[in-house]
Amino acid sequence: MDSIDAMRAFVAVVNEGSFSKAANTLNLSPQLVSKYVSKLEEKLGTRLLQRTTRQVNVTEAGSQYFVHAQQILLSIDDMTAQLHGLQQKPKGTLRISAPVSFALKHMAKLTTDFQHRYPDVTIDLQLNDRKVDIVEEGFDIALRIGELKSSSLVAKQIAPIRVVLCASPEYLQKHGTPSTLAELDNHRYLHYSYINMEATGEIYEYLRARYFKQSSTFYSNNGDVLVASAVAGAGFVLQPTFIASEALSTGKLVPILPQYEPKPIHLYAVYAHKKLLPHKVRCFIDFLSDYYGSPPYWDARIAANQN
Incomplete structure (x- = not known):
């Protein structure tokens, strides 16, 4: 038998x-x-x-x-x-869903390099900050940032995502640099509409309290706009370094209250658990796994300019 x-x-x-x-x-x-x-x-x-x-x-x-x-x-x-x-080349259309800001800044070269290696794969990259239904909407892979809830989907951790509170030197020179969370009450907060309500840490708790008090004076569902506003001196912002790395590495933004920096969240590749995973999906996941480096190149750039 x-x-x-x-x-x-x-x-x-x-x-x-x-x-x-x-x-x-x-x-x-x-x-x-x-x-x-x-x-x-x-x-x-x-x-x-x-x-x-x-x-x-x-x-x-x-x-x-x-x-x-x-x-x-x-x-x-x-x-x-x-x-x-291993005996065949991946081919077909690979449908990927990804967050808007991350994709705009960090996926153009990734997809180009991937297609240089696997020219028979067509990529359909859709940008959306909402959590798509992978199965219902026909995606092969979704990139997601933050803590994931348990589900039948498979999630592979790709890279840590640091989140930093920062402001422009000009703004801090004019309004002062806070040394405690309470001192943030005297400052202008540029609020991200999709702030992770499940994230833990004192800074998140403080900002959620400000949100419920309606004390923010500027809201946006796009981190790039918020970072650009902070660079222009509009206030302080809490954003991931994959968005703010250029401004942080060039000194256009500086970290504030670094002692309260929350624990990193993560970038995940999420896909449906299939008995036989399509070769194009497996190749993309393997290619993505080591692509951004450890630490990710955007954090390495910040560290290099701070030393």
Whole structure:
């Protein structure tokens, strides 16, 4: 008996709820599926399924075995797809959703370099700061920033994202440099409309309190506009360094209250968990994983100019 075939038959029966449906899925006869499961139970020395004339129920042992068997089969299929992919070039259209500011600043060269390596892949890059429904809207991959809620999607961490409170030297010379959070009450806050309500840290709590008090005087759903306004001396801003790195590295903006800098959030590549991940998707994820460096090049540029 082939253990993998028997394992696959058992998993199919549990997923489909019957031997006949599992047989259709596997393109086998119900008798052969039943034989596979019986031989598997005999080999393991325990009953995995309780069979009646009307239904099939999973035993406690069967439930435990199912979880591990499904993971093993997914790993085998995943490895098979990778090895098969090594023998072929990725091709087709790769649909990607990405945040607006990040894509504008950091994805043009990425996609160009990727297509130089894989010229048969067409990229459809859609920019949107809302969280798209990957499956419903037909995306292969979505890039997301922030803490992710648990879901059936697979999320691969790509890069840390620092978030820095900063203002222009001219603004600070005119209004003073705050040394405590309370002193920010005397300053003009340039508010990002989509501030992460789940992010933790004193600075987030303080700014959320200001938001609820309606004390901000300028709002925007775009970080580039807020950073440009801060450079022009409009007030202080809390923004990721992938947006503000140029201004920070050239001294157009300077960090304030660095002791309250929140823990970095992260950039993730999110995709649907598929039994056989398309080769074009796997190649893009692998290409993206090390592309921005560690630390990301925008943070390395800030550090280089500060030393």
